[in-house]
Amino acid sequence: MGNLGPEMEVVHLLRAVTVELGLHSARFAHRNGMHPTDVRALIALMDASRAGTEMTVGRLGAALGLNSAGTTALIDRMERAGQVRRVRGAGDRRRVLVEVTETAVELGWASFGPLITAAVELLRVYDERELAAVKGFLAGVLEAATHGK
Amino acid sequence: MGNLGPEMEVVHLLRAVTVELGLHSARFAHRNGMHPTDVRALIALMDASRAGTEMTVGRLGAALGLNSAGTTALIDRMERAGQVRRVRGAGDRRRVLVEVTETAVELGWASFGPLITAAVELLRVYDERELAAVKGFLAGVLEAATHGK
DNA sequence: AGCGAGTATCTCGCTCGGCGAGATAATAGG
DNA sequence: CCTATTATCTCGCCGAGCGAGATACTCGCT
Numbered sequence: 001m002g003n004l005g006p007e008m009e010v011v012h013l014l015r016a017v018t019v020e021l022g023l024h025s026a027r028f029a030h031r032n033g034m035h036p037t038d039v040r041a042l043i044a045l046m047d048a049s050r051a052g053t054e055m056t057v058g059r060l061g062a063a064l065g066l067n068s069a070g071t072t073a074l075i076d077r078m079e080r081a082g083q084v085r086r087v088r089g090a091g092d093r094r095r096v097l098v099e100v101t102e103t104a105v106e107l108g109w110a111s112f113g114p115l116i117t118a119a120v121e122l123l124r125v126y127d128e129r130e131l132a133a134v135k136g137f138l139a140g141v142l143e144a145a146t147h148g149k
Numbered sequence: 150m151g152n153l154g155p156e157m158e159v160v161h162l163l164r165a166v167t168v169e170l171g172l173h174s175a176r177f178a179h180r181n182g183m184h185p186t187d188v189r190a191l192i193a194l195m196d197a198s199r200a201g202t203e204m205t206v207g208r209l210g211a212a213l214g215l216n217s218a219g220t221t222a223l224i225d226r227m228e229r230a231g232q233v234r235r236v237r238g239a240g241d242r243r244r245v246l247v248e249v250t251e252t253a254v255e256l257g258w259a260s261f262g263p264l265i266t267a268a269v270e271l272l273r274v275y276d277e278r279e280l281a282a283v284k285g286f287l288a289g290v291l292e293a294a295t296h297g298k
Numbered sequence: 299a300g301c302g303a304g305t306a307t308c309t310c311g312c313t314c315g316g317c318g319a320g321a322t323a324a325t326a327g328g
Numbered sequence: 329c330c331t332a333t334t335a336t337c338t339c340g341c342c343g344a345g346c347g348a349g350a351t352a353c354t355c356g357c358t
């Protein structure tokens with residue numbers, strides 16, 4: 001499992017990056033009295049809001065791999081901490097929409113913003129082909145991780 | 150926060166990849182009656198073994214961000230499941246070295262091997278400069294995530 | 299040699315995130 | 329409208345991980 005060429009080096013780098021990003025959000029969570037799951041929820045919610053999609057309790061739970069009881073507990077906790085708001089669905093009144101509060105968004109940006117800017121800064125000097133290479137690699141790994149079993 | 154150029158697309162891809170890899174190992178964990186932490190421990194142990202470093206209980210706990218009690222519980226659990234062995238330190242008999250069993254290594258490879266091969270396969274068609282681009286980007290993000298607070 | 303400080307691991311009791319089962323409320327279909 | 333379905337919540341429980349402290353071993357000092 002030693003050196004199977006320069007490709008293997010990239011694979012180990014990718015693994016190191018995912019580990020380090022995980023630790024980064026764990027630190028962020030701890031610093032703000034949150035749990036890893038709360039951070040994942042925050043990210044999912046900000047994602048949905050960026051995409052303009054409404055996020056319901058059920059969909060959030062599914063995205064995080066929690067069952068309904070755990071999801072309810074999660075949202076209770078985050079609502080209590082003022083990171084999230086429950087809003088009864090307008091059309092279908094069984095639904096409960098979950099919205100991030102402004103303070104939570106700011107919190108998230110304060111922690112992940114610098115990292116994002118750093119990454120964008122890195123890519124700024126890349127030309128067309130280099131950018132496509134990075135994009136292609138990540139897309140390929142994503143595809144393999146998603147479908148590969 | 151919408152489209153700040155093609156760089157942002159790469160950032161979102163990277164985030165998607167880390168999320169998906171996380172889910173991948175969560176699925177692996179669940180399928181084998183393990184917990185996410187157990188998988189992280191397995192990876193850390195395989196890493197150490199690949200690097201030829203001896204892994205002690207304390208060092209493993211530190212790598213995973215667990216305190217001593219939690220680490221003991223973790224190793225108890227994994228030893229009970231036959232994934233890990235405790236070996237009293239030869240020189241310093243206070244230490245307890247942790248070794249992965251062959252079955253655990255095989256288990257890990259069965260789950261992560263295909264993903265690794267897929268990634269290597271992707272990179273195989275890349276030329277010198279493209280490979281360097283991917284490597285440089287990942288290294289830069291790693292650096293930013295590690296040091297950026 | 300032997301004592302005390304330092305280090306590595308383990309034990310105990312507890313908290314709390316997440317699960318399974320089932321209750322409740324709202325919608326959709328015949 | 330009455331039943332099946334869907335969305336969420338309540339209750340009781342399990343177990344991962346924590347804090348505090350016990351235990352076992354090593355090392356420096358005298």
